[in-house]
Amino acid sequence: MAAMTRAGRDASLIAWRNLLNLRRTPGSIIAALVQPLMFVLLLSYVFGGSLGGDGYRTYLMGGIFAQAVTFNAAFTALGLANDMDRGLVDRFRSLPTPRLSVVLGRTLSDLAMSAVTLTVTALCGVLVGWRVETSPADAALAFLVILFFAFAMSWVGATIGLTSRSVEVAQSAGLIWLFPVTFVSSAFVSTTDMPGPLRHVAEWNPVSATATAARDLFGNEPPPGLETAASWPVRNALPYALVTTTVITALFMALAIRRYRRITRG
Amino acid sequence: MTDHVSSSAISARGLTRRFGSRQALAGVDLSVPAGTVMGLLGPNGAGKSTVVRVLSTLLLPDSGTARVAGHDVLRAPEAVRGRIGLSGQYAAVDPKLTARENLYLVARLYGMRRRQSRRRADELLERFALGDVADQLSGAFSGGTRRRLDLAGALVARPPVVVLDEPTTGLDPRGRADTWRSVRELVDGGTTVLLTTQYLEEADHLADSIAVIDRGRVIARGTAAQLKAAVGGERLSLTVPDPGHHALAWTVLASLGPHVPEHDPRTGHFSVATELGAHTLEQALAELRWARIRVHDVTLAPPTLDDAFLALTGRPPTAERPPAPPDDAPPDTPTAPLPPHREEAGTWQR
Numbered sequence: 001m002a003a004m005t006r007a008g009r010d011a012s013l014i015a016w017r018n019l020l021n022l023r024r025t026p027g028s029i030i031a032a033l034v035q036p037l038m039f040v041l042l043l044s045y046v047f048g049g050s051l052g053g054d055g056y057r058t059y060l061m062g063g064i065f066a067q068a069v070t071f072n073a074a075f076t077a078l079g080l081a082n083d084m085d086r087g088l089v090d091r092f093r094s095l096p097t098p099r100l101s102v103v104l105g106r107t108l109s110d111l112a113m114s115a116v117t118l119t120v121t122a123l124c125g126v127l128v129g130w131r132v133e134t135s136p137a138d139a140a141l142a143f144l145v146i147l148f149f150a151f152a153m154s155w156v157g158a159t160i161g162l163t164s165r166s167v168e169v170a171q172s173a174g175l176i177w178l179f180p181v182t183f184v185s186s187a188f189v190s191t192t193d194m195p196g197p198l199r200h201v202a203e204w205n206p207v208s209a210t211a212t213a214a215r216d217l218f219g220n221e222p223p224p225g226l227e228t229a230a231s232w233p234v235r236n237a238l239p240y241a242l243v244t245t246t247v248i249t250a251l252f253m254a255l256a257i258r259r260y261r262r263i264t265r266g
Numbered sequence: 267m268t269d270h271v272s273s274s275a276i277s278a279r280g281l282t283r284r285f286g287s288r289q290a291l292a293g294v295d296l297s298v299p300a301g302t303v304m305g306l307l308g309p310n311g312a313g314k315s316t317v318v319r320v321l322s323t324l325l326l327p328d329s330g331t332a333r334v335a336g337h338d339v340l341r342a343p344e345a346v347r348g349r350i351g352l353s354g355q356y357a358a359v360d361p362k363l364t365a366r367e368n369l370y371l372v373a374r375l376y377g378m379r380r381r382q383s384r385r386r387a388d389e390l391l392e393r394f395a396l397g398d399v400a401d402q403l404s405g406a407f408s409g410g411t412r413r414r415l416d417l418a419g420a421l422v423a424r425p426p427v428v429v430l431d432e433p434t435t436g437l438d439p440r441g442r443a444d445t446w447r448s449v450r451e452l453v454d455g456g457t458t459v460l461l462t463t464q465y466l467e468e469a470d471h472l473a474d475s476i477a478v479i480d481r482g483r484v485i486a487r488g489t490a491a492q493l494k495a496a497v498g499g500e501r502l503s504l505t506v507p508d509p510g511h512h513a514l515a516w517t518v519l520a521s522l523g524p525h526v527p528e529h530d531p532r533t534g535h536f537s538v539a540t541e542l543g544a545h546t547l548e549q550a551l552a553e554l555r556w557a558r559i560r561v562h563d564v565t566l567a568p569p570t571l572d573d574a575f576l577a578l579t580g581r582p583p584t585a586e587r588p589p590a591p592p593d594d595a596p597p598d599t600p601t602a603p604l605p606p607h608r609e610e611a612g613t614w615q616r
Contacts, residue, residue, distance in 0.1 A: 010375055013371060013375065020367070087354050087358035094322045096375075263324075
């Protein structure tokens, strides 16, 4: 128990240090803020025209929230790779702080970043016509589900970052998996028009589950003409999203900590 | 474990570590008595940093055991981490934090409370003359200042054992002098220090005992004085352009003291260890002038790592070559003595 308290305390110290770093690197903050803005405007007006106009723009937001926080995992990968490259991970590993704290600190500071990303995305959404149709409590729950998913994705990024041999590798490896994972999903389009196997992958994709759960909680209906699938993970989006997010978090937390213990750079 | 372990702040036995096909450590034994400085001397790639990484719990050895500050590195790494300070070759300070913030963060991660951490950071900033730059981002510091901050970070928790991996590599002479002074202060305070270096001069200057490491193995160990006796003092080097004078020049240099001169017949370059430095230099020049042997490029320099390797093993450092079986053969004479014979005398020139 004492060890867990210590890990939590040290993780928040590391998170403080990461956020100070971020504040002193204005470029990365701008990137994190411009990215959701760009996605909202691009997708709602480029795809929106042919996919259902205003109705699509409203429906799209759940997908964009899920996609935007997934992309933040790239920051986790890059941040840890940078720390390894600068010898800071070695310094931290030589200190009597629990193994969990450095990586947890990173995923926590990136969770804070994701909260900022979500806020900016939501404000952009309101500008293009998105509204919460349900209660504030439902909306709050929706944002919590998305943030939990952000945390899970951050651990995936952490594992990639700690496994990468160099910052360059972490940069490309941390980014490349995000495209299939976010696009083979119901985040932006209906899965019903996808070919067989891809459709199943998309429907069971945790990104789809998170996007669908968020839409349900916000009360955002699909636009007329956009046919949504009716398979189990779509009908039970919220419980399915929570279960997969929990499993992903546990699995990649274990993998990342294992990697962290065994970093060997000869 | 043997008896001496209890009085050793650091003891390692049979450490091995392989990276892919490279045997970084091939059975390293070390013992550093508490309160002393051990210099781990070796060329690039000899395995010095790997030893440091194993002893500071950053890397698991494939086999072997090690105890640091009374705790087993493998069985109780957390306990070891609380009792060591590590300062690396690449100064591990956060460039986006100020000097003060860097030290505060390290203090907190050692488990100190907020107020105590702030006080400790202030103390170290003053002790390492970092007061003027305390609130500047460390990314803007010069190499020497950054290294001072890194060293200060290693001392935050007043650890009984400090491990310094090439603390002066890449520093200018002033930075090196600063670092040396800090290390000596540490030792005066009773801290045990293990430091790695590529410079014989540095090991000689700072270390009570020296272990020479090559190809993942300790090939020689002893006190600085013993190593110095084996290697000799400052080395006199000069070039004799006329090949006809080589034999006589060799004899003159050999007569200066107990050390056998080395000679490269192709370039006419001679080098010999001296006992008395400048005095031997004067004597050599006088005798060479008397023999009317023309010389140039005369230098007197401290012995280098290469000289030490030559003296200890009869060959230059070979860390970059693939590992070979242990070399226990006695040192060869570097160059066979030339038979003295007379030649027409030239004029001596500076």
